[in-house]
Amino acid sequence: MAEQDLSRRSVLGAAAAGAGWMIVPRHVLGRGEEAPSDKLNIAAVGAGGKGRSDVAGVASENIVALCDIDWKRAEETMNAHPNAKRYHDYREMFDAHDDLDAVLVSTADHTHAVITVAALERGLHVFTQKPLTRTIGEARMVGKAARKAGTATQMGNQGHAGEGTRLIREWIEAGVIGEVDRVEYWTNRPIWPQAMRRPKEVHDVPDHVKWDLWLGPAPERPYHSEYYHPFAWRGWWDFGTGAIGDIACHAMDAAFWMFDLRDPSSVYAESTPLFKETAPASTRITFEYPARDGRPKMTVVWRDGNLTPKMPKVWEGKWPPGRSGQMFVGTKGVITADIYANEPVIHPAKLHEKIAKSPVPQKYQRTEGHYKQWIDAIKAGTTNPDGSNFADHAGPMTETALLGNLAVRSQQEIVWNPKKLKITNGVEVPREYIQPTYRDGWTL
16 A cells, blocks of 8 residues: 555554554653553544534544535534534545545434444444434444444443443342342333424425425425424334433443343333324333243343333332433342432442442442543454443344334234344334334435
8 A cells, every 4th residue: 555545543543553653652742641542533423412422432533524404503612622523414524534534424313324434334333312313223234334443432321331331230249139030120211202294384495404305215295493403203114213312322221232132022002092293192012031041031121201110129219210211130139220320329228228338349440431431442453342332232132122113113013023124923014113214315
């Protein structure tokens, strides 16, 4: 390879692998400063809303480009990084920059897959918000693209890098609450409009919103200021994934990591009345798992719309402990935590007090947070194997959560063949629910 053909990504990768001529040692600079060549060049697609905190999370690096269909909503982030070039269309941004190392994808669910795959095909390291994709088929394709790219990937479910997730696993593996065969989840979501029909009125598109780009691969529809951009899109099947798609990639993470809860044997859903285009107001979804790899059969129950599980016998005090949470049910007690696995507590209280006095040995390495974990993986030249990477963790977990939506929309128990991406017990759903057809001009 001629010297002039070396891209920034290939040079950075070589440096991470040991090519010491590229990175200026920090001690040369003095005062512990970081060499400019140590910093990554990062772009963001989606700079308002959640994108604002995602960009802030990697602000230790070079923010070189910001893309958003609504520069007014992204104004705070853009003002914080005045030297970053600005774009409305991520495709133009990618074409204009051969200096990128990594990209953040913080857009609505329906555009996650197309942007993420486009970035991976360019050899970029990618951080994509949860859920990884809107449909199961897209999640599978993103995982495949991540394996081929071999870059560091991370989904934005921050609890996976947190203390609580590790502590819960250490407690359970130490047998603190006995054998676990049931996990319960509950949430106050949706906190956005669901269970409704499409509005009949049509609103003018504001000058600062690029509506066609916001729609991306989704079917064309008129703009409405109250029901789509910037926040109310989550309940629409064309754009979002409802409450379970939004929150399960947080809440289910600890159990998924601990028990490998992919490929349930069956999924059954109950809900309030269904609407054609939007998720219902409330659901209860039951996932059944066969005994596997030394663990017993397991039942996982998801509840949204302010439904809560039955209070466990060992519980002391007010129930439930919060508007949203998770509970691991064992033969000797239970563990509860919030949806991010923060501040886990063992019940009964006497058992928690016992463990507090004599802590379980630390087994899993702690992190400095999911942004730092991703950045460290990039600089180390790994695919982020301990993180919420697309191929091994985030993709399969997203698929599992989205099976819940298939059960909700069919209103029947479903048996799923993960290899064929098909329901195998005679329940029929439109193929679009699994593998969407994109609008003309958009491909994956």
